[in-house]
Amino acid sequence: MNIKPKQLSKDPLNLIITGVGGQGNVIIALIVGNALVRKGYLVTIGETYGLSQRGGPVMSHLRISADSQYSPFIPDGHAHIILGMEPVETLRMLSQYGNPDVITIFNPRPIYSIDVTSGSATYPKIEQARESIKSLSSKTWIVNATEEAQKMGNPIFANMILIGALLQTGVLPLDRESVETAIQEMFPKEVETNLAALNKGMELVAS
């Protein structure tokens, strides 16, 4: 049966997960969303996908509430947490949905767009992107998710590392157990590697 969730200090709690098509953005939203439903929350997830596997910007909006089903769009300027898989996509979200209180967790590894590669657009210097993100956030965690995932043998684990980081910051009403269950349900055949990546992400924030 459905359990009664703990009241949230901000209701709805608005989380944005962003990145580039192919990075595994939707998986993060699903795991976090399922873990929250397990805790009794009403969760709405809005995603831009369709063409998103083809290198476009991707975002998932999560609206988390103890008492109401919200729309799949966070109003402009109303994000509480932004989890970015890519720096300029993080900045893109901050520019539209950020506010002086927003908390940002991001992976600093750039994915260049074809516009940048061809020279029709300019990618900022990575230090500049970091500073811009910091200047628009009340608190920032930089998580070298891609780098750590490559060490584990596949850059795709970056998304699981970022879930670990998100969990460890304590910004969501989640515990490890509910996230672990959601991962087990989604990847029953690859539980071990995914949990190792989750641990890695938690360690990166804890240290």
Place this chain on the structure above:
Amino acid sequence: MATIDIDAPGTSQLFIGNEAIARGALEAGVGFAAAYPGTPSSEILNSMASVARNMDIYAEWSINEKVAMEAAAGASFAGIRAMASMKQNGINVVSDFLSNLVMTGIGPAGLLLISCDDPSAISSTNEQDTRHIAKWLDIPLVEPGTFQEAKDMTKWLFELAEQLGTLCMLRSVTRIAHARGNVNLGELPRKQKKAYFDQCHDARNPFPTRYMPISSPIRHTFLHLKLARAKEQFESSPFNYYLGPEQPDLLIITCGSSWLYSQDAVKALKLEDKVGILKLGTLWPLPEKFIEKHLSKSHKILFVEEIDPFLEQSIMEFAASLPSTAPRPIFLGKRSNHIPAQGELNPDLVMKAITSILGVSYEARDAEYSKKAAELASTSVPTRSWTFCAGCPHRATFWSIKNATKLDGRNGVVTGDIGCYSMALGAAGFYQLRTVHCMGAGAGIASGLGKLAQFGFNQPVIAVVGDSTFYHATIPALINGIFNKSNYILVILDNSATAMTGFQPHPGTGVTAIGEQTQPISMEALCRSLGARVEICDPFDLKSTTNTLLNMMAEGGGAKVAIMRRECELVRGKKAKAPYKVHIDSEKCVGQACGCDRVCTRMFLCPGLIWDKEAGKSKIDEVVCNGCGFCADICPQGAIVKEAA
């Protein structure tokens, strides 16, 4: 993650709207589901097919939407609850059948039409509002405003269709279909009925059970009577309700995802005591008495809906029929430019409308912060255009088409179609496509262009179509080209999947929606049987593909076919490791000085190839590169090196 057949009544699951619709159908005891893939509708059948065996139902990917609806009607005629689901474009494909089906009525078992519209045309070529067809067809229409309603409405709609003996329609939009939310589950029935086409007189139907649209004016009258009965039920439907103060300053009338946006907007503005929301779930026929009761609540009424002013016009028309003594509110919405008449809505757009009508102020965030954010966005956030995936065979095909038409020298014209390859309108496919319309239109247009020689036309014509689109709607245009001796080349991009919508199987793949092996329908055998010259190319064999296309352009004569055969990289990548490890030989790479103005990173534009500004050399992004190795063939310096992985 729970699948839609989870047997856990009373629990709350996180389902996308499409899964909720599918779950509702399962709870209603649906037996037969058919569809053609199309964003944002595909997951309805995806999810039903994945549980078909466990639930003892039948699910199929049909060749197109018309056949899907016809097949589902067949099941209804034989007493099995059935449904067909599609995106908005599919409604056009099926409309000929529908306009006759409503005349004959459905079988003894409920039959549903599910249409998922795409406001803002996020994954579409148009943003057609399919609600209009319900009016045109005289059928009941509902639209869920939450994920829970998507399930509950679908379940109930089967009952209604059976009570009335008419087709019923559920319309959804992208932000319900593809968004995810809580759904409380009900019981799953397990027993399927026996299918039997009863050829005796049916008491519910004044005509013997022959589904023939004869005496149509009489049947049309019966259809109107059915609609009147639907209206009666809608008057007390729990899917229509009012939320707000007894006498609001502003009354919003809304439906679908716009209900969620309206609710968000009123809450964000903290105007719950001033703005009321009348949420409608049953849209056609209008529950007129229910609406009339609320029209007098406020002197200002705002319609919030996607995409066309369907409720706005229907309710204004109804209001005009009320006695002159009735209160006359001011109607606001798309007509008054308070709500955009195109594109999808969101909470911000609704807030904008409310604040402008009520003259209240609203600031989304600190002004200083907004200024800084806008500045940083303009200087530090580069555009990110869509492109084909790293390793996509389509990029290679369009590279060959570009080269071949250039070498031919007669300004060849390339017509396009619906699929990932539509992106060849832009930089991803070197701007090769000149037309994109509906499924199969590229070949039809080519068929016309190919007949213009008598008017002095001598440009080669190439129609590019995907494999699934070929089966769906291109075969008649190919036959037309052969029959009428039209001079064009049909290029079929055969990547063995309906890639754009999530890799659904099609008649050429040899496997059905529920995973059964079936006789693959060979596109080359089919085309050859029509008498067409057919060539099969590997798009990764750049030289041979270019030469084949050049040769076919030079040949002239009637329609011919070039099949570009290589598996979708996303499908291949799931099954096997990358074939090559690719790197740049920085000594050979001459950067911008190569004379071709860096062909790899300015023109070819695979996202796996990036430009190292500081070094002035190209570089492989090992996180993005899929190791297909094709780019090794495009570098004039031989600086891109592939080694077997």
